[in-house]
Amino acid sequence: MDAIGFGNGFYAFWKWNSSPDSRRRRIRANSTSPGSVVGGGYQFPVKQAITAASLALTGDTIAQVSNRWSKAKESGENGSQDVLSKLLSEHDLLRALRMTSYGFLFYGPGSYAWYQLLDHCLPKQNVQNLMLKVLLNQIVLGPCVIAVVFAWNNLWQQKLSELPEKYKRDALPTLLYGFRFWIPVSVLNF
Numbered sequence: 001m002d003a004i005g006f007g008n009g010f011y012a013f014w015k016w017n018s019s020p021d022s023r024r025r026r027i028r029a030n031s032t033s034p035g036s037v038v039g040g041g042y043q044f045p046v047k048q049a050i051t052a053a054s055l056a057l058t059g060d061t062i063a064q065v066s067n068r069w070s071k072a073k074e075s076g077e078n079g080s081q082d083v084l085s086k087l088l089s090e091h092d093l094l095r096a097l098r099m100t101s102y103g104f105l106f107y108g109p110g111s112y113a114w115y116q117l118l119d120h121c122l123p124k125q126n127v128q129n130l131m132l133k134v135l136l137n138q139i140v141l142g143p144c145v146i147a148v149v150f151a152w153n154n155l156w157q158q159k160l161s162e163l164p165e166k167y168k169r170d171a172l173p174t175l176l177y178g179f180r181f182w183i184p185v186s187v188l189n190f
Contacts (some may be wrong), residue, residue: 049108056103060096098156106148114141134186138179146174 068090118136122129150171154163 045109045112048112049104052108052111053100053104056107057096057100060099061091064091064095094156098153102149102152106152107145110144110148111141130187130190133190134183137186138183142175142178142182143171146171146178 065088068086072086114137118133122133147167150166151160151163154160154166
């Protein structure tokens with residue numbers, strides 16, 4: 001890896017060390033602590049995964065309810081109590097579970113690793129690094145997130161054969177639509 005410029009810093013960033021002695025010492029040192037790392041030196045980012053799962057569930061719930069709300073409005077249904085109970089009773093729990101599991105298993109840990117990498121590679125807090133982080137977030141992380149969430153949903157729906165067509169049809173519009181939300185959020189986040 002040194003030949004392509006990663007050096008020891010790359011290994012240290014991911015808590016990899018090619019020296020077996022150092023690895024054994026790290027495992028032994030951590031083995032008494034709760035949630036200790038056994039084996040590869042990787043600890044699942046539980047806090048980030050739970051946060052991402054909660055946000056995915058909240059976002060999906062808002063999307064489902066607002067979609068049903070606009071349909072109910074178009075059809076002219078009155079009576080706020082009836083509309084509210086209908087909005088909540090028709091909630092797609094399987095879809096909510098799909099999105100929550102995506103947030104927990106993929107987006108939380110993946111975005112945590114991504115932001116750690118960005119902070120490692122661009123540690124200075126200046127305007128140039130801010131703009132570069134936002135740009136990289138949109139052109140690297142954005143397409144990866146779209147690819148994984150489409151694949152995850154199609155896998156759950158047993159429609160993997162339709163995935164290439166979904167990518168062709170929906171990936172770019174989804175990415176461009178997401179820019180309106182994610183660029184300002186990224187600026188605030190960084």
